[in-house]
Amino acid sequence: MEFLRSIGITEIVMQFMLINAILGLSMYLVLYTGMFSLANAGFMSIGAYTGVILTQNFNQPLWVGLIGGMVVAGVLAVPIGLPVLRLKDIYLAIATIGFGEVVRILILNFDTLAGSITGESVRLTRGALGITGIPKITETWHLLAFLVVTGFIMIRLHRSRFGRAMAAVRQDEPAAANMGINVVYTKNMVFIMSAVLAAAAGVLKAHLTRTISPGDYGFDQAVSILAFAVLGGTSTWVGPLVGGFVLTALPEILRDFKQYRGIVNGSILLLVIVYLPGGMVNPAGWSQMWARLRGKKQGDTLTTEVS
């Protein structure tokens, strides 16, 4: 503990680490099912705003805000997922970036929009000013408990019929369909689960940082969430967890590097992607890199893909 504090990992940093691990897991779910979706930041904002409005404007306890945020995000994931998840690969990524931007702009203009419809002055999201003065009620144990439950669900998921279907859909959609797997259901279900998880992280985080504004959930946040998952590695669910931890702790540990921090961050992202295929939690990747570092030529580098 003392050591962690000495390198800059205070309790609040640990809390951010736990939240980002949850976000990493929400990204993991979609990636594991072969969907390159960048919608998580958008769902995070939907969760955060719903949760905060419930706790602040309607004086509900945190758990009501949490469940409310998760439910709203989950419900909204259905009309978004149904059309969008037909897209694949980069096209899906771009469409979900678009979704995130639209959500951001709608929250930005929510009050004026609602005001013009109801004819009364609405002050719910407060546009760019954001919501401030949110009570700090998220505790470390809330986050830990949430993460433990999520981890347990991940483990059980992989041992279940549905979890196997997720993997099958990732590897070959048509073949999975021909095996009797309802691909549309599987993808949308996972999309909803991912949205719910991201929303939960959003609610929990809003009650930690005391203030939220639409700008917090833009493209940058979407990319960060992606980085947690990919850097950690998506071969197991532990990867995104570790990715969330490391990428959150890193800027704090590197505080003393001041203006070189960005360069170190970028370099690490690049190095891991380039030299550690499969991310940080992937033993095979490490041994391969180790072999390469020791100069052991494997002699079988392929010039092009092997099909």
Place this chain on the structure above:
Amino acid sequence: MALLEVSNLHTSYGAIKALRGISFQVERGQVVSLIGANGAGKSTTLNSISGLLKPSSGKVLFDGRDITGWRADRVTGLGLVQVPEGRLVIANMSVEENLWMGAYPRKDRAGIQADLNDIFARFPRLAERRTQKAGSLSGGEQQMLAVGRALMVQPALLMLDEPSMGLAPLLVNEIFHIIAEIKKRGIPILLVEQNARKALQIADYGYVIERGTIAYEGPAEQLQQNPKIISAYLG
């Protein structure tokens, strides 16, 4: 000196050893067939020669020059041309553009034009479709185009990878007619084929690959008589 001389070639995909010491040669003017089961290493052999794969050890000599591990485009530049499995004509280019693309390593515009006319004369079906997108051709026509495209390089040695794969019987016959004709023009051919019977019929010499090594070799007629080969490959 043989035109192509491969000695003790090893190639692996990660941990899987696909070739475990392949040695064979192609003499000038010869048609040599490599036959064997799927996964035995036939295509890997071709790819290791043409530069699509890097062998981990062994030697490839072409016309006396050591080309082991050369990049594919440099190998093609020497006139050692591979027609890949599955035809793979450039679907969004026209037939004519595909043929021009074949002549990519060459710089003599006039010579290319002459060869182009020659190809069109020889494959009237391609001439009819010269402005059509290659992707709209039928399977047989695509194979024709792939071979024609390889001929545009003026190859010193043509390597054909499974030219009859997945083709209707009628087209299989047609493709072998084309190969026979190329053989007549004196262009040496290294033929990798699933259809062992036809491959040995057309070849001067044959090799049988089993699990990454040469199991049998000999003049094509001899192999066709070999009872073991008959039972395993000719049925």
Place this chain on the structure above:
Amino acid sequence: MKKLLSILMVFALLLPVTATFGQDDTMEQPLVGFWEQCPTPENLPETVNVGAIFGLSEAVAVYGTAQQNAVQLAVDEINASHYLGENSALVVMFEDSAGNRDQAIAAMTKLVEEDGVVAVLGPTLSSEAFAADPVAQENSTVVMGVSNTANGITEMGDYVFRDSLPEGAVIPGTIAQAAEILGLAKVGLFYGNDDDFTVSGYEVFKAALEENGIEILSEETFAKGDVDFNAQLTNLIAAEPDALVVSALAAEATQIILQARALGYEGPIIGGNGFNSPAVLRDTGADSEGLIVGGAWNYGNPNPTESSVQFVEMYEAAYEMSPDQFAAQAYTGAWLMATAIRCADSTDRTAVRDSLAGIADFDSPLGVFSFDEDRNPVHDPIAQIVVDGKFQPLALVMGE
């Protein structure tokens, strides 16, 4: 050769430092500071640690680096003049928040809970302050915003201060004056709708315009980072306003002025704090004619205080560029903090808070400065108009 070069380099780097040391004894007493009001402190430790959280990387660094520069300038001056006593030196621990709320919270926690600083300056953005200041409040540590202009900052607690005038303190006066001189009847309103600073500026503008009975012909918005405003400006200009009222940050402000002029608009443009930057005037050249700016401090102020003149000179000598309002407020903030510590003669956080709250009539580059009971700044804002490429007091022009 290489060695020689590096020695020379080190020397060159040390030069300014040694120069300051060399002047120690003969150094004139700075114009700023409660030299008389409070006695030289005697009970302070050798180093008095104060934290500062500024955005030193990413886009926010435009403001953060100016703030860091200005604070460092003040600290050097404070230490060279032994403001905190012969044997005590003020040390500012700078932390980067990168404009990121999480990092601002982490930095505040580190400074307040780990490093045990006496007080904290910053953070740069209001949105960061809303997240990070409660950490200081909970730890009974003074935090003073030097650039937070949003409403409700000091409502977070009695340890939260700021020396930056909120838009509400600047804009109404500017509008009232402008309305009177220019006889404004109808204006076009233009603002960035995705940034808390520009939106709060917009809200104050709108209220002030209504207060003065000025009609808003049309409202247009842009987004942070936009560079092309032609479409919105075309709309605004088409309504033939008496003036364009704009709430924008400096980067966008420059483009808006240039593009409005390129579209043929020749009337006045009224802006808030965001326009109040030497860069805007420099980069818009002749197009800035008729620009009316309300702000807390202005580089081009034709009637500056003495301490303001000295600050500008020092800043330009040290950093080879002109200070902006952010620098002036940060510089003043550092002096205010040092003064609170000097007058408390203690590093006890509560004592410093009480001492800071009691500061009144403090002569600073911002003018004569006091805190009101809500720990907000009280000093005269400036309302100026660009005439012949120079800022003139709006009031002066009015007199003509």
Place this chain on the structure above:
Amino acid sequence: MLELRNVSRLFGGLQALNQVNMLVPTGKVVGLIGPNGAGKTTLINNISGLDHPTSGEILFNGTPIHTRAPHHIAQLGIARTYQNIRLFGEMTALENLLISQHGRGSASILDALVFTPRYLREERRLRDTASGLLERFNLTPVAKLRAGNLPYGDQRRLEMARALGTQPKLLLLDEPTAGMNPVETEALGEQILRLVREDGLTVLVIEHDMSLIHQVCDEIYVLNFGQIIAQGTPDEIKHNPQVIEAYLGQDED
């Protein structure tokens, strides 16, 4: 068992299938041959639900299935293999077989979460069936290996086992002998016949290899340019002049 009525499929202006009529009787092996690009794979895709006809009907045991989603069709009892093997390469052979039984399970995520007896029973059943299939296709030794790393022959057999894992009534085979030598081809033929005899399956097979067609088929359809140009027993087809011209060519051997 399977009936196609006037099935047509248009891709843009391209008539991939044109008024195809076809009947696959229960317990029989029906062959489908034709030149490349004739529309054979399109036909199989339409039957298995990966693609849908522009017009016409496909009936399976009297139920129209041409608008159904592929997973639904799979659950009704139609399984298929692919021209290019399409195993779940990153999973083990065993996992491939577990997935194939997806449609035969009913335990939900919640069952898995709280270990309901239903979940435990079902998992045991799926594993038993999978090991039975492994046994039957001589794949037990490679059960724990990644499917993508298996030798070609094992992959082909695993794909067949996986198709059977869905417990089909009708099996669609798309060029199952691609890449096999005559000896392997014959063994495959015997296996197909066993499936029909012992498991009571009905089979529709696309093939270029005429020896397999002759070995296993009761009836053959010939497709050319999206149209059925001939239909009959293997011997009838072999001597049909239209088929010879379009597809078989003169035998030169």
Place this chain on the structure above:
Amino acid sequence: MNITQQVVNAIWLGGVYSLFALGYALVFSILGVLNLAHSAVFMWGAFIGLVMVTQFSFSVWLAIPVAMLGAGLIGVLLDAVAFAPLRRRNAPRIAQLISSIGAAILLVNIAQLIFGTQPQRFPLGSIPTDTIEGLPFRITPIQIIILLVSVALMALLQYMVIRTRAGQAMRAVAFNQRVASLLGVNVSGIFRMTFFLAGALAGAAGVLYGLAYNSMTPFMGDQVALKGLTVIVLGGMGNIQGAVVGGFVVAALEVFSIANGGSNYRDAFVFTLLFLILLFRPQGLVGQKEHTRA
């Protein structure tokens, strides 16, 4: 005046978007990957041009080719560091997308270190900025120049890809790398060339953009990055003419949503269009749907 002016505004903004998107589209068309560091190369191009003018007293017209060269080389470096190693390993396209994000972070941060974060500008008088007299609308010379340059570069690029030997090789590589290499094409060389060209285009765009708005920071690429993405989707990913058309469509949509009082929702309109295009016309506005026979 109002409508004419808005049309002019839209055309001009379209020119800017198109110019930026050209290189973006080129890389996607040849490699099939999204190079999210393109906006960082664009920014570097602007700064190289600036340094040439301010430090080496180059004229603006000379600075543009130098910036193109410099940005092109950065493009090649980008390929070597962030793309080539992944290609060699056959990594999925997601990995390449992320490594390009890493490279972008790196490039922006290095620029921050060297150039600082204060907005920088070309010295006054580098280019004529006075509006042209005697027209029914307002337009400046630099606006016309950008329009002309983007159209010319597009035409040049289109000619190159369709007509030249190198262009044919690029198309072959785009279709299938193995086949191209067997045809004698140096595939890595083509990749390098593609990155060089894309970088050079970004560099030209950067300098012209810098001149037009005359305010350069290391973050100047951020805004165009997402817009550029929309542009190439609208044009049909990797379609070069499409990128130009897309640029004008996005600009028109923006300008006319503003002109009709929707400046609050401008970006929402743009991204909704992006959404709809992806769902209903994934081949883009100008592309044709390709059918493959089974």
